[in-house]
Amino acid sequence: MRENPMMPKPHKVIKIDLETDLESTFRIEVDTPPALGQFYMVSIPRIGEMPISISGIGPGWVDMTIRNVGKVSRAVHSLNEKSILFLRGPYGNGFPMDEFKGRHLVIAAGGSGIAPVRPLLEHYYRNPDEVDKLDLLFGFKTPDDILFRQDIDRWKSRFDTILTVDDACGIWEGECVGLITEYVKNIKLSEYDKMEIVIVGPPVMIKFTAAEFIRQGVSEERIVVSMERRMSCGLGKCGHCKISEYYICLDGPVFRYNEAVKLVD
Ligand SMILES: Cc1cc2nc3c(=O)[nH]c(=O)nc-3n(C[C@H](O)[C@H](O)[C@H](O)COP(=O)(O)OP(=O)(O)OC[C@H]3O[C@@H](n4cnc5c(N)ncnc54)[C@H](O)[C@@H]3O)c2cc1C
Numbered sequence: 001m002r003e004n005p006m007m008p009k010p011h012k013v014i015k016i017d018l019e020t021d022l023e024s025t026f027r028i029e030v031d032t033p034p035a036l037g038q039f040y041m042v043s044i045p046r047i048g049e050m051p052i053s054i055s056g057i058g059p060g061w062v063d064m065t066i067r068n069v070g071k072v073s074r075a076v077h078s079l080n081e082k083s084i085l086f087l088r089g090p091y092g093n094g095f096p097m098d099e100f101k102g103r104h105l106v107i108a109a110g111g112s113g114i115a116p117v118r119p120l121l122e123h124y125y126r127n128p129d130e131v132d133k134l135d136l137l138f139g140f141k142t143p144d145d146i147l148f149r150q151d152i153d154r155w156k157s158r159f160d161t162i163l164t165v166d167d168a169c170g171i172w173e174g175e176c177v178g179l180i181t182e183y184v185k186n187i188k189l190s191e192y193d194k195m196e197i198v199i200v201g202p203p204v205m206i207k208f209t210a211a212e213f214i215r216q217g218v219s220e221e222r223i224v225v226s227m228e229r230r231m232s233c234g235l236g237k238c239g240h241c242k243i244s245e246y247y248i249c250l251d252g253p254v255f256r257y258n259e260a261v262k263l264v265d
């Protein structure tokens, strides 16, 4: 009998790491590794389902960093290590890794937008020669909101990294304070046809960060963004995420910015 692709399957939670007051990272057992930038539909029976990006990939597991914001995420946050979580997927297109090869790559992440790019950063940490240069630009609201501090410290040792907080709250010992957009000009860009820019974060952060790179001369075609949209089926059937001719779940969530700008509700 053919398998129903809408039927979630049980997966074991191996480990839970508390990241901030709102976010925890759940390590979940999986059989096959997803592509970088894909997402799963995560569900709890009788509660509901939500799309969640992959924030880490390893042998037999994936990490998902989940913000406790509503019905399903609250239920997931009440799970323990060894609990069972239900997954469908992985879905979506993922990052165009082949197109990044040999380029000067800049990865700009705002807030929890760092989660979907974390596997990308781990990939380049292990394979730094795959790109010509990698610059990192991270922005968080306050020092308490910084995700993956230890990873950021490790990435800093290999890549030029700017870490900024909007509000230092009197406790921030880092060098940069202010919106991520203010620091785009601090990155020394290469010739524009050698650049690839990845921007992930809240829609307003994507919009203004992309505008800064464009102001510096980078074209929309050289900017890649990952878009979050309310979803239902996750596999191009229900039309819930459809904007003009694009299904965000199927054609995305990763888009070139010249396409993404057309996908505004
Ligand atoms: C491709 C993709 C990847 C994602 N990756 C992640 C990830 O890695 N980590 C993560 O934490 N989240 C991620 N999200 C967001 C996540 O899917 C949502 O936050 C999720 O729906 C929360 O579900 P919930 O039931 O817990 O919250 P809900 O109860 O659905 O509420 C979530 C938020 O939306 C608001 N809301 C509720 N209903 C509506 C409505 N009808 N219209 C507008 N707003 C509403 C609520 O007030 C609340 O702020 C991703 C989304 C997409 C599309």
Ligand code: FES
Pocket (backbone or CB within 6 Å): 230, 231, 232, 233, 234, 235, 236, 237, 238, 239, 240, 241, 242, 247, 248, 249, 250
């Ligand atoms: S979520 Fe159903 S078509 Fe995209």
